[in-house]
Amino acid sequence: MHETDTHLHEAALVPFFEDGAESRGSTMVDGVHYEVVEHGRRQGEDRLRASAEIVGWLLRCHCDRWNSSDGSTWTDPFPWTRVPSASLEDLARHRVFAPDTDVHADERPEVEEAARAVWRREHIDPIDVDDELRAAVTARRHADAQLDAAVAKARRLGRSWADIGAATGMTRQSANERWKDRT
Numbered sequence: 001m002h003e004t005d006t007h008l009h010e011a012a013l014v015p016f017f018e019d020g021a022e023s024r025g026s027t028m029v030d031g032v033h034y035e036v037v038e039h040g041r042r043q044g045e046d047r048l049r050a051s052a053e054i055v056g057w058l059l060r061c062h063c064d065r066w067n068s069s070d071g072s073t074w075t076d077p078f079p080w081t082r083v084p085s086a087s088l089e090d091l092a093r094h095r096v097f098a099p100d101t102d103v104h105a106d107e108r109p110e111v112e113e114a115a116r117a118v119w120r121r122e123h124i125d126p127i128d129v130d131d132e133l134r135a136a137v138t139a140r141r142h143a144d145a146q147l148d149a150a151v152a153k154a155r156r157l158g159r160s161w162a163d164i165g166a167a168t169g170m171t172r173q174s175a176n177e178r179w180k181d182r183t
């Protein structure tokens with residue numbers, strides 16, 4: 001989960017099947033794991049498929065706006081593939097081993113950790129850097145306005161351009177060129 005000024009991001013690995021159907025949650029019936037692939041209108045109408053048939057996971061983020069019901073989703077284009085043996089597992093290549101008896105490999109800490117790293121790198125960092133750029137531009141604008149006001153005050157108090165240049169780390173001429181029309 002990641003919070004910004006405008007959004008709340010919540011990521012999950014979503015199991016999917018060979019035909020592309022996605023799980024909306026899992027349930028257990030008589031000791032067997034099933035995925036809910038379609039919500040029925042009434043309770044008990046949900047369409048279930050054996051969890052053992054999961055072929056992989058999609059890394060997806062629900063990006064909800066604060067104080068608003070509209071949100072969007074982000075899905076990593078590189079799915080996580082279920083492989084049939086532990087020796088084939090390679091988390092760096094999104095290959096995850098999950099035996100039929102313990103198919104919810106997305107809940108394993110090392111899988112979660114690997115997925116979280118991808119989510120952060122591919123989805124969160126690019127959003128954060130845009131926020132950082134915008135915040136930096138706003139901060140610079142405020143700082144410029146503050147400096148202009150201070151220079152104007154210095155001029156009203158009779159300071160020379162040489163004084164102002166010395167105080168602001170500029171030459172007399174540069175200070176004069178920058179502020180002569182604004183003060």
Ligand SMILES: [Zn+2]
Pocket residue numbers: 008009010061062063074123
């Ligand atoms: Zn998001």
